[in-house]
Amino acid sequence: MSLDATAEGVGWATEPTRTEHHRPGRPLLPENDPFYVPPTGFAATAPGTLLRSRKVKLGAMGLVPQKITAWQLLYRSNDLNGTPDATVTTVMLPAGADPAKPLHLLSYQCAIDAVTSRAMPSHSLQRGAKFVGAAPQLEFLLIAGALARGWAVSIPDHEGTEGHWGAPREPGYRVLDGIRAALDFEPLGLARDTKVGIWGYSGGGLATSWAAEMAPEYAPELDIVGAALGSPVGDPGSTFLRLNGTAFAGLPALVIAGLRRVYPDLDRVIRQHSSMAGQSLMKAIESMSTIEAIRKFDKYDMGDFIDIPFADLLALPEVVHVIDDIQVGLIKPAAPLFVVQSVNDQIISVDDVDGQVNRYQAAGAHVTYIRDRISGHLTMHPISTPVTLKWLDDRFAGKPLPADSTTTVLSSTLSPSAVLGLLEMGWVAAKVALGRSF
Template sequence: MRGFRPLRPDQDPFYRPPAGFEHRAPGELLRSRVVELAVFGVVPLRVSAWQLLYRTSDLNGVPEASVTTVLLPRGAVPDGRRPLISFQCAIDALAPQCFPSYALRRGARALGAIPQLEVPLIAAALARGWAVSVPDHGGPGGRFGAPREPGYRALDGIRAALAFGSLGLDADTPVALWGYSGGGLATVWAAEVAARYAPELAIVGAVAGSPVGDPGSAFVRLNGTLFAGFAMVFLAGLRRTYPTLEPIAQLRVRPRYLDMLAKAEVGVTLPLLARLARRDVGRYSDLDVDTLLGLPEMRRIITDIRPGVVAPTMPLLIVQGVNDEIIAVADIDALVERYVGAGARVEYLRDRFSTHFLLQFIAIPTMLDWIADRLADIPAPSGTRTVRSVAASRRASRGHRTMARLSARLLTGRPIRSEPLVPQVDRAGQHPDATRLTGS
């Protein structure tokens, strides 16, 4: 494998569905292959990994084929008792080199793609002994920001994984959903559509870290800031999703901004953030931002892309930084309020200490412990708590020590084997140090 470079998804025949695939059932496996993964495309990730091409559909129900990368701990044997975690990466891009199925592969040229930064989260789930599915939830067209369809792709990826014999799973396998930021948004879409779209799946819970909450509000807030690249990539994705946006863009937005949107479609996320920092759509339009977004068609789209209308039937954990510099805590507060008002069971942790990027990593033990409790049939808590830090508990401290050892294994290319942490609970089903999470 020395010097091997995988083909990008737009060039790789594996991604092209066979003739007649549209007549297959949603989630039906079309083909599979063994793959090698690596940290930043370089340091081998010593796990067992495959890629599955499966039938799914887009926002409008049009059949398409998508890919998920499925993983087991190194040396794990197929076992029907093993749970499955669907981890939705924060793809936050349209370019095919940012799709997890490419960015996670050994030899991939994808430096700056966010899925490469999320390998520790995937490895942490594997270290619990769980199987993991990592779907390309943006689909073959990279439609970042589209509503609901990331959920279809994630759920159909779960269906394909359960049917894939090498994992040894079955229809009764317990499943959990997990994602952060853009991956958290994909996770709440999957949670919202699951009862209608895939009612047969045994989904025990969903964890969404900083799940955007209100994409339209996020666009307005990030536009013209250091993180304006996120807003521009998001707008570029919506142009692919909603054809009615194109006449508005051509009429109201100057060619220079359209050229930047075209570059946003093909660039890797982190370099794009640097290149597009402080770009303000209002400077390239004959309308200010508020007026532009107030156009009737824009209002319809902004309403359509906002999650929270449908209450997920599984319990949720939502984690958010109070001082998050990218996703406003007010937007997540409002999302939780919509969910609770619709009847969802939500535990909401607001962290005073963390920034956006920091919370993703310091919250790993808390998020995984919550999933472990749902897999152990411990009743899910509910309610909102504002804490000093989600890392400020004995249980989380143990998890961070485990994460430090796991990170060392990742960086040195040693095998990621199953080293599960067994949750300790008292007779009331509560963790002995649970009160320490409450903070002040």
């Protein structure tokens, strides 16, 4: 039962009364919404405790109503330093789900890749949300493929309520605690031993990596049967350096905005060495979506906005500590892994993902790794969705694992089953766009 359960013990806590004026038909921003404020005493509860719930209406791109039963769950979790905090996951049931039939649960981690609350899935997936460039709105077209397979889905705000984009470990805590909350949420009808899959791409793949790495120690009771990591960054520090000054310079700028909220010493160093223009840019990016930041920070070099050489800034102990701390791939996941990556990715280097996979394999993790020659970063996600869903489906079904392997292919679509999967995905996406049941 949730912390805010009714005195009779038969109902779930409802949304707190909204007193702030807002435009009809649009959801409140999380920072203005009392639903996101945890109740007094929540810190004394166990991680994953369900604190509050409410039904929500979803809209494709915030506009097209979706015939999906969905709720938001506020639950207790931990930040990077183990301090109790609370965040929200959006949980969904496919249309016509049979409450008597056991369901599988997929936790899907969106590529939030921003620090503004407008980009969080709990806000941007709601009907009436108006925020162009929020990645979760685009990813919902792919998430629908999981719902169409009859799976329950959890989509956590894995950056928390403060937008900790790029932080290590804590995205894993929030993913795993969101799963715990979903399993305890009675309307979903999930058992404690429900089979769970986790999946994400790009920034969501990084969050899924952290969840897979944290799970054995943080949430060993969860039956995580597989983790699908799409272009999971591999080496965040390397990615930051490589993208600075390029057409994708907005991405490392967003990471800085997020990490400043997590590492006080980093924030102090940046404030100390940033020019007035640099401070203004950092302030402006806090309200931008991923796409907007990429567009506005095109070719920006962070070295132009500090008072010491960029290499000297990177050599400061406070910065070195952060770069070392955010490295993924150093902890062995217990669940089998499925990794996909474009060889010619313009944003995430295949060498960095190769390194992450090699570290997992050296530690004894089971990894099926597919490197795709034709796709790019943006096209790899939809192209790889059919094979990813098939791999997850096989894990839910308890089928034998494929060989632990690294394979480079011309395209992951070059098989009859993959082509059929793409056609099915297109059909489901069309239904999403039209607001039809799927």
